Amino acid sequence: MNEPVPYLDLRAQMAPLRKEIDAAIARTLDNCSFCLGPDVVQFEKDFARFCEAEHCVAFNSGTSALHVALLLLNVGPGDEVISTPSTFVATSWAISYVGARPVYVDTDDATFCLRPDLIEKAITKKTKAVLPVHLYGHPVDLDPILAICRKHNLPLVEDAAQAHGAKYKGKVVGTFGVMSGFSFYPGKNLGAYGEGGALVTNDTALAARARSLREHGSTQRYYHDEVGFNYRMEGIQGAVLGVKLKHLEAWTRERRRVAHRYHELLKGTPLQLPYEAPYAESAYHLYVVRHPDRDNLKKHLEANKVGCALHYPLPLHLQKCYAHLGYKAGDFPASEKAARECLSLPIYPEMTDAQVVRTAEVVKQFFT
Ligand SMILES: Cc1ncc(COP(=O)(O)O)c(C=O)c1O
Numbered sequence: 001m002n003e004p005v006p007y008l009d010l011r012a013q014m015a016p017l018r019k020e021i022d023a024a025i026a027r028t029l030d031n032c033s034f035c036l037g038p039d040v041v042q043f044e045k046d047f048a049r050f051c052e053a054e055h056c057v058a059f060n061s062g063t064s065a066l067h068v069a070l071l072l073l074n075v076g077p078g079d080e081v082i083s084t085p086s087t088f089v090a091t092s093w094a095i096s097y098v099g100a101r102p103v104y105v106d107t108d109d110a111t112f113c114l115r116p117d118l119i120e121k122a123i124t125k126k127t128k129a130v131l132p133v134h135l136y137g138h139p140v141d142l143d144p145i146l147a148i149c150r151k152h153n154l155p156l157v158e159d160a161a162q163a164h165g166a167k168y169k170g171k172v173v174g175t176f177g178v179m180s181g182f183s184f185y186p187g188k189n190l191g192a193y194g195e196g197g198a199l200v201t202n203d204t205a206l207a208a209r210a211r212s213l214r215e216h217g218s219t220q221r222y223y224h225d226e227v228g229f230n231y232r233m234e235g236i237q238g239a240v241l242g243v244k245l246k247h248l249e250a251w252t253r254e255r256r257r258v259a260h261r262y263h264e265l266l267k268g269t270p271l272q273l274p275y276e277a278p279y280a281e282s283a284y285h286l287y288v289v290r291h292p293d294r295d296n297l298k299k300h301l302e303a304n305k306v307g308c309a310l311h312y313p314l315p316l317h318l319q320k321c322y323a324h325l326g327y328k329a330g331d332f333p334a335s336e337k338a339a340r341e342c343l344s345l346p347i348y349p350e351m352t353d354a355q356v357v358r359t360a361e362v363v364k365q366f367f368t
Pocket of ligand 1: 182
């Protein structure tokens with residue numbers, strides 16, 4: 001009876017696409033186009049269209065895309081970038097890699113995204129950019145952030161690693177800022193079969209320099225205009241992503257089906273359920289609930305073979321790697337509370353209704 005519910009099931013997504021993916025990979029092998037190549041070029045065009053953007057530059061990871069985005073804005077040592085402590089650490093890696101300092105601003109209790117009303121107080125003469133995250137697939141409240149950016153002449157870079165196809169006021173995220181970074185890590189809403197990422201922008205000059213920086217700072221082989229990186233996307237990943245992108249809109253609809261079903265089944269429990277702001281259409285990368293007794297709820301789910309995960313157990317300002325920033329416990333109460341209380345339930349497009357019902361049932365048992 002009660003079958004285990006995996007937290008994530010990448011096999012279920014791969015199975016119906018397997019023939020098409022095998023053929024796409026075979027084509028890449030036949031072409032010997034292992035680094036960049038025609039499949040990556042085609043994917044860049046298709047993903048730019050998906051984001052309603054002029055340019056997509058494919059990278060070997062979301063982290064490298066964000067790194068290059070900050071480099072392109074000439075953010076460097078001595079500079080500050082305003083960002084969120086509630087995210088995967090790679091958001092802040094981008095800031096650290098260019099030698100700048102992350103300056104954190106606390107998050108909203110309902111959406112877990114950076115709070116626009118706290119940004120202005122954090123701006124100093126050293127602030128060079130604002131880097132919010134569309135966390136768990138829910139867009140950050142962009143309009144007030146853009147207004148502050150305009151007022152202080154600061155560029156906005158979106159960390160859209162978890163938010164492919166999420167909409168803010170009806171428009172897909174990714175071009176509200178001057179650039180955005182996407183991740184195609186396998187578990188993402190659009191996942192490669194390995195590492196992958198993209199920088200998306202409407203700015204032609206930035207896109208051109210991003211292409212050069214990802215390829216050893218060169219536009220012509222063996223001529224290097226500036227110190228660059230090997231941040232190229234692999235040909236096979238471009239081929240896989242090209243196949244998968246055609247399904248992304250349908251997959252997002254399925255994620256939203258699962259989320260709505262959870263809402264229905266879990267309302268009335270003591271859990272705080274994910275909030276979708278009126279301006280937002282979440283891509284539901286994760287379905288994150290919250291409860292003060294989170295750790296025991298997690299144990300209960302695991303004991304009943306229902307997968308779950310923590311995103312994220314320790315906010316960035318309290319990570320050992322960022323001890324030198326001088327933050328302490330209590331500095332960002334909402335983010336710290338989220339880290340203590342949040343629990344991610346299984347969500348993926350292929351989840352059956354029976355799996356959603358079973359998960360909700362086990363959650364409810366905890367409270368009876
Ligand atoms: C919010 C966020 N930013 C950045 C990244 C970095 O992406 P990648 O793992 O592709 O380097 C990720 C994903 O891992 C992420 O979730």
